Amino acid sequence: MSEPVVITLGVTGGIAAYKAADLCSKLTQKGFQVQVVMTENATKFVAPLTFQTLSRRPVITQLWEHADWKPEHVAVAQETKLFVVAPCTANFLAKYAHGLADDALSTFAISMHCPALLAPAMNPAMWSHPAVQENVRILQSRGVHFAGPAKGRVACGADGVGRMASVEEIFLAICELAGKR
Numbered sequence: 001m002s003e004p005v006v007i008t009l010g011v012t013g014g015i016a017a018y019k020a021a022d023l024c025s026k027l028t029q030k031g032f033q034v035q036v037v038m039t040e041n042a043t044k045f046v047a048p049l050t051f052q053t054l055s056r057r058p059v060i061t062q063l064w065e066h067a068d069w070k071p072e073h074v075a076v077a078q079e080t081k082l083f084v085v086a087p088c089t090a091n092f093l094a095k096y097a098h099g100l101a102d103d104a105l106s107t108f109a110i111s112m113h114c115p116a117l118l119a120p121a122m123n124p125a126m127w128s129h130p131a132v133q134e135n136v137r138i139l140q141s142r143g144v145h146f147a148g149p150a151k152g153r154v155a156c157g158a159d160g161v162g163r164m165a166s167v168e169e170i171f172l173a174i175c176e177l178a179g180k181r
């Protein structure tokens with residue numbers, strides 16, 4: 001039997017974080033091993049326990065939890081075959097584009113050289129801001145894949161481009177990138 005493909009699923013602090021629980025469940029059911037890494041702000045929207053139960057694996061929320069001989073960001077990076085961030089905040093886009101590493105997720109992000117897929121989710125005014133668009137261009141020029149964002153109504157009531165792509169669309173993009181359809 002072949003080893004399960006390990007996906008690191010980053011969850012950042014946007015209202016769409018609750019949808020990531022469904023994505024996590026679908027990926028686990030498909031046979032992927034899902035390592036969830038949440039930013040501190042993401043834990044204000046959804047409890048780590050939700051992801052821990054769905055992924056059947058402890059969730060990482062900070063760098064200093066496990067005093068192992070091998071730093072965790074190195075261990076996670078080595079086993080990850082696909083890096084996914086859903087939802088991806090404007091803040092994480094900026095950090096990833098510029099190589100900041102000030103929490104667990106951003107440190108893992110720049111420790112990995114595997115394919116990456118981001119599913120941005122934010123208010124349309126944030127998405128259309130030149131700083132955000134410039135960060136998207138930087139990441140695209142490095143080969144980072146994007147799912148969405150989609151057009152429609154966002155949680156705060158505004159209409160425009162910024163909604164997270166549907167869980168189904170993100171799931172299919174992951175299966176495609178992981179060669180598992």
Ligand SMILES: Cc1cc2nc3c(=O)[nH]c(=O)nc-3n(C[C@H](O)[C@H](O)[C@H](O)COP(=O)(O)O)c2cc1C
Nearest residue numbers: 012013014015039041042089090091092121122123
């Ligand atoms: C109720 C609420 C909803 C938010 N939703 C979003 C969002 O959908 N997208 C986004 O980029 N930021 C959103 N933010 C702002 C982020 O939480 C904030 O920029 C934070 O610093 C992101 O941190 P992180 O990227 O480390 O998770 C929201 C903030 C609040 C209070």
